[in-house]
Amino acid sequence: MPTSNLDSPTSDPGWENQRPKQIPISLSADFEESFSIRMRSSTTHFVAAIGHLVVAYSLPDFTLLYSSRHEQEVATLAIHNETIVFATRDCIIHARDLVTSECIQISGINPREFLVDPRGWFYVYVLKPEWADIGKDVSMKDVVWPEEPLILIWTQFGSGFEIWRLPVPRKGTPNTVNISQNRNPFLVRHIRCEKHSITCLAARGQTALTGSTDHTVRIWDLTSGRCKLVLIGHWGRALGSIDLPLAVSFVSFDQRRAFSGSWDGTIRIWDLHTGECLHILSSNVIFKSVSPSFLVYFPVYGKLHVWNSVVGQDVFQMDEVPPNLFYHDERKLLTVSTSGITEVRDISNGRLFKRLGCASGAMDLLCEGNLCIVLVRRDKKLFFEVWNLGVEDELDETRYHAPAKADLDTLVNEVEERHVGHPVVKTASFDRP
Numbered sequence: 001m002p003t004s005n006l007d008s009p010t011s012d013p014g015w016e017n018q019r020p021k022q023i024p025i026s027l028s029a030d031f032e033e034s035f036s037i038r039m040r041s042s043t044t045h046f047v048a049a050i051g052h053l054v055v056a057y058s059l060p061d062f063t064l065l066y067s068s069r070h071e072q073e074v075a076t077l078a079i080h081n082e083t084i085v086f087a088t089r090d091c092i093i094h095a096r097d098l099v100t101s102e103c104i105q106i107s108g109i110n111p112r113e114f115l116v117d118p119r120g121w122f123y124v125y126v127l128k129p130e131w132a133d134i135g136k137d138v139s140m141k142d143v144v145w146p147e148e149p150l151i152l153i154w155t156q157f158g159s160g161f162e163i164w165r166l167p168v169p170r171k172g173t174p175n176t177v178n179i180s181q182n183r184n185p186f187l188v189r190h191i192r193c194e195k196h197s198i199t200c201l202a203a204r205g206q207t208a209l210t211g212s213t214d215h216t217v218r219i220w221d222l223t224s225g226r227c228k229l230v231l232i233g234h235w236g237r238a239l240g241s242i243d244l245p246l247a248v249s250f251v252s253f254d255q256r257r258a259f260s261g262s263w264d265g266t267i268r269i270w271d272l273h274t275g276e277c278l279h280i281l282s283s284n285v286i287f288k289s290v291s292p293s294f295l296v297y298f299p300v301y302g303k304l305h306v307w308n309s310v311v312g313q314d315v316f317q318m319d320e321v322p323p324n325l326f327y328h329d330e331r332k333l334l335t336v337s338t339s340g341i342t343e344v345r346d347i348s349n350g351r352l353f354k355r356l357g358c359a360s361g362a363m364d365l366l367c368e369g370n371l372c373i374v375l376v377r378r379d380k381k382l383f384f385e386v387w388n389l390g391v392e393d394e395l396d397e398t399r400y401h402a403p404a405k406a407d408l409d410t411l412v413n414e415v416e417e418r419h420v421g422h423p424v425v426k427t428a429s430f431d432r433p
Contacts, residue, residue, distance in 0.1 A: 020356070020374075020385040023062055025055065027382055038077040039369040040084075045098055047084050047373070049074035050382070051261060053288035054086060056098050059074060065098050074396060076123045080149050083168055085124050093124070095167035102169035107430060109178030123201070125224070126166065130205035145223060145323065147207045149190060152208065154201050160192040161210075163222060191225045193218070199247040207272075209258055211248025217260045219272070228277045233306050234262040252290040257309060267297055269309065285323050291330050294347055298323045306333065308346060316350030328368045332389075334372055336362045342374070344389060356387050
């Protein structure tokens, strides 16, 4: 745990007496006792899928814009600006414009042809336009890719993924599309994986990472559909097991590094461009999160660690934090403890900034700007608790500032030089079989 001097709020303690805004969720009489939860946001909208129910609100006022209960459970959810895209377990994709209320339903997806898990669990990932990583190709200078928003569609244990144009509902266009009867008008490219199945995926710009059942990580060029690198290092067997193959369960990346976690109990940090393994961390919990300078992970259940990927070491740790009840970015770490205590900390050093109070019954949380949204179940009622953190500017005035790119590159090079021949960082007891 951070030392005691880190547990004193640095802001006005009177702030802690504020109460969150509560947004009730209307539930049907037959609402399930157990259900999946997916929460997403853009700068202007918040959307949540709770079992069969989808609700959407405007931000920051939280005006309800859309509420719909579907016959099948929602399997995946994504948002881009005012457009939400979600899919239900009957393999129907829904796209809705939250401003105009125009919508499209895409049906006719064949689970076998589309490589969808027969249970209907497939995933939609929004790919936003970004400046291309030109590398040595000067012909790519000032190129944005993709030129328009795309979506990646994939399924666990499928042998490929597809790139679609984002279905944007417009007035005067058909609101139903059956792709079994017509050529798929949204399809841009199908990327097939040979001799392995995908277990996780992350994408940004022209790059995608996939983890697979053969315990490797692959780096893909989405503009060509070509696999650029195969990262080998995760082990194929569990500790104490002689017959259990292990899959990669988590992938992410930034401009310089790729991150992967596996059921072999490790997180590996790779050079995104050369494929060299730079560090190995011990983690037996699947939940992990990455920002450009920080990795949050759990060596064991309930013990949260913050690792600084620039200097290559742990910054601080916290106990009694469920692995699904935290959020972080480059400035702050927000956690809800097992007892419901909700806190905001400076992620660079662990110093407590604000203590929000008790969010007993918390099930999930998400932050957008200075808003913290916690899904709470209490007394058989479901509602969102919305806190206005108001910490962005204050944190900037009191804490570490990210170095300029030139300084960051120098620091990264120095760190990597210090770790030559010593790529393993042990943060928990772990023995290789």
